[in-house]
Amino acid sequence: MCDEAKRDPAERLRQMTARLKERGHRLTPQRLAILRILAESRGHPSVEDIHKALLKDFPTTSLATVYKTITRLKDENEVLELEFSDLANRYDGNTPTPHPHAICTRCGAICDPDTPPLEELAKLVADRTGFRITSHRLDFYGLCPKCQEQDG
Amino acid sequence: MCDEAKRDPAERLRQMTARLKERGHRLTPQRLAILRILAESRGHPSVEDIHKALLKDFPTTSLATVYKTITRLKDENEVLELEFSDLANRYDGNTPTPHPHAICTRCGAICDPDTPPLEELAKLVADRTGFRITSHRLDFYGLCPKCQEQDG
DNA sequence: GCGTTATGGATAATGATTATCCTGAAAGAA
DNA sequence: TTCTTTCAGGATAATCATTATCCATAACGC
Ligand SMILES: [Mn+2]
Ligand SMILES: [Mn+2]
Ligand SMILES: [Zn+2]
Ligand SMILES: [Zn+2]
Numbered sequence: 001m002c003d004e005a006k007r008d009p010a011e012r013l014r015q016m017t018a019r020l021k022e023r024g025h026r027l028t029p030q031r032l033a034i035l036r037i038l039a040e041s042r043g044h045p046s047v048e049d050i051h052k053a054l055l056k057d058f059p060t061t062s063l064a065t066v067y068k069t070i071t072r073l074k075d076e077n078e079v080l081e082l083e084f085s086d087l088a089n090r091y092d093g094n095t096p097t098p099h100p101h102a103i104c105t106r107c108g109a110i111c112d113p114d115t116p117p118l119e120e121l122a123k124l125v126a127d128r129t130g131f132r133i134t135s136h137r138l139d140f141y142g143l144c145p146k147c148q149e150q151d152g
Numbered sequence: 153m154c155d156e157a158k159r160d161p162a163e164r165l166r167q168m169t170a171r172l173k174e175r176g177h178r179l180t181p182q183r184l185a186i187l188r189i190l191a192e193s194r195g196h197p198s199v200e201d202i203h204k205a206l207l208k209d210f211p212t213t214s215l216a217t218v219y220k221t222i223t224r225l226k227d228e229n230e231v232l233e234l235e236f237s238d239l240a241n242r243y244d245g246n247t248p249t250p251h252p253h254a255i256c257t258r259c260g261a262i263c264d265p266d267t268p269p270l271e272e273l274a275k276l277v278a279d280r281t282g283f284r285i286t287s288h289r290l291d292f293y294g295l296c297p298k299c300q301e302q303d304g
Numbered sequence: 305g306c307g308t309t310a311t312g313g314a315t316a317a318t319g320a321t322t323a324t325c326c327t328g329a330a331a332g333a334a
Numbered sequence: 335t336t337c338t339t340t341c342a343g344g345a346t347a348a349t350c351a352t353t354a355t356c357c358a359t360a361a362c363g364c
Contacts, residue, residue, distance in 0.1 A: 026310060026361050047351085062313045067352065085235035085320080088351065102281045113277045125265045125292050129254045133294035140277050142285035178330050178341060199320085214344045219321065221342095237351080240320065 012094055013039040016078050023076060030054070030061050034069045038079060038093025044101070044110040046088035082110070082139075098136050104144035113140075164246055165191040168230050175228060182206070182213055186221045190231060190245025196253070196262040198240035234262070234291075250288050256296035265292070 016035045021027060037045070037053045045053075051066045070091060073079040080092040082101065090110055092099075100115050118136060126133045143151075168187045173179060189197070189205045197205070203218045222243060225231040232244040234253065242262055244251075252267050270288060278285045295303075 024310095028311065028361070030312070060313075062315095064314075064353085065312055068311080071353090083235070083237035085237055085241050089237050100277065102277055102283045102285070104283070105286075111281060113281045115273065115277060115280075121267065122292055125252065125254055125267060126294070128267075129263060129265045130297035130300075131254045131256070131292065131294045132300055133254070133292045134257075135293040137289065137291045137293070139289045140274055140283065140285045141287040141289070142278070142283045145282040148282075148284055176341095180330070180342065182343070212344075214346095216322085216345075217343055223322090 007042070007094060009036075009040040009094075016073075016093070019076060019078060020072075025072065025076075030058055030065055031069055033057055033061075034066060035093070038073075038091065042094070042111075044082065044090040044092050046090055048088060050091075082137075098138075100138040100140065102140045102142070102144075104147055105141050106143055106147040109144045109146070111144075159194070159246065161188075161192040161246075168225075168245070171228060171230060172224075177224065177228075182210055182217055183221055185209055185213075186218060187245070190225075190243065194246070194263075196234065196242040196244050198242050200240060202243075234289075250290075252290040252292065254292045254294070254296075256299055257293050258295055258299040261296045261298075263296075 013036055016039065017027060017032065020031070020035075025031075033054055034050060037050050041049075041053075043049075047063070047066050047070060050070075051061065051063050054061050054066065070079065070081075073093070074081055078093065078096050080096045080098065082090040082092070084090070087108070092112075095112065100113055100118075101110050102113050103110050118138065122133050122136055125131065165188055168191065169179060169184065172183070172187075177183075185206055186202060189202050193201075193205075195201075199215070199218050199222060202222075203213065203215050206213050206218065222231065222233075225245070226233055230245070230248050232248045232250065234242040234244070236242070239260070244264075247264065252265055252270075253262050254265050255262050270290065274285050274288055277283065
């Protein structure tokens with residue numbers, strides 16, 4: 001259903017740990033576990049999702065620790081945040097650069113469709129508005145295949 | 153700086169009032185005032201913005217009334233909501249169908265750049281993901297012209 | 305190992321949005 | 335106009351994801 005190509009969780013984990021280390025962040029067991037969860041997950045987990053998965057290996061981990069680590073990763077541009085005002089934010093640790101998403105409005109599934117890049121359009125908008133554009137967000141909302149089935 | 157063409161606040165106000173009326177909503181003075189503010193504003197106001205403007209004519213209006221009216225307008229597809237998790241949502245009452253936005257990450261300015269439509273891309277994503285796509289959102293983030301000046 | 309200091313855990317605070325409750329106004333009928 | 339019904343407004347409490355705070359402790363360079 002969604003783009004699963006070019007995924008290499010182990011390599012991505014190495015990348016993230018190396019970058020955090022070289023920028024002076026400490027590599028605690030909790031932090032490593034969170035990085036692993038992010039590298040291995042493909043569903044754009046929420047902080048709560050990450051926390052739940054984390055409790056299996058580290059039963060005493062605080063939710064605050066997950067929030068703090070996510071903030072860290074955002075600052076280092078190692079995770080992409082998808083903001084929502086009415087439900088929990090979601091995170092992509094595999095591809096931290098902006099890219100389009102297909103989002104199910106019923107079950108909350110989020111996936112990464114393979115699409116042509118938006119750089120040209122961004123340039124066009126920059127020219128017409130005078131903005132110095134540094135980032136973007138493109139979401140497509142609708143029903144995922146599973147939720148369509150349930151409708152009959 | 154942004155697209156100001158084809159704006160006709162008076163006509164848009166007529167549209168909105170007519171549609172609310174024919175769908176059985178009562179046209180109270182407060183509601184009409186909120187519709188007027190939305191039709192005339194071009195900066196994508198927040199609920200608080202609308203409320204502040206409203207207080208000039210209706211000094212006793214509750215913030216809850218603005219929230220309720222916005223919810224109503226969303227249900228009737230007469231306003232487009234731009235969600236943010238870390239700051240107040242913003243609203244476009246002029247063009248309630250999805251369209252791209254340029255958003256200043258420093259001062260919060262939001263404007264409507266004139267861009268080619270995304271229907272083709274939406275269709276492409278629908279084909280590749282199996283989603284039944286009903287809506288979308290495209291934001292470009294960066295610094296608006298004014299905020300660029302302040303940097304020197 | 306030691307000392308320094310960032311980090312984890314627990315919990316309180318924040319703030320936009322929503323829910324609740326009751327009074328009063330809008331709209332339609334007579 | 336008056337009456338009646340139901341919807342909407344005002345005030346305020348509740349919600350809930352996210353941040354802030356505080357202190358004990360673990361990480362890492364030496
Ligand atoms: Mn993604
Ligand atoms: Mn707009
Ligand atoms: Zn779904
Ligand atoms: Zn600006």
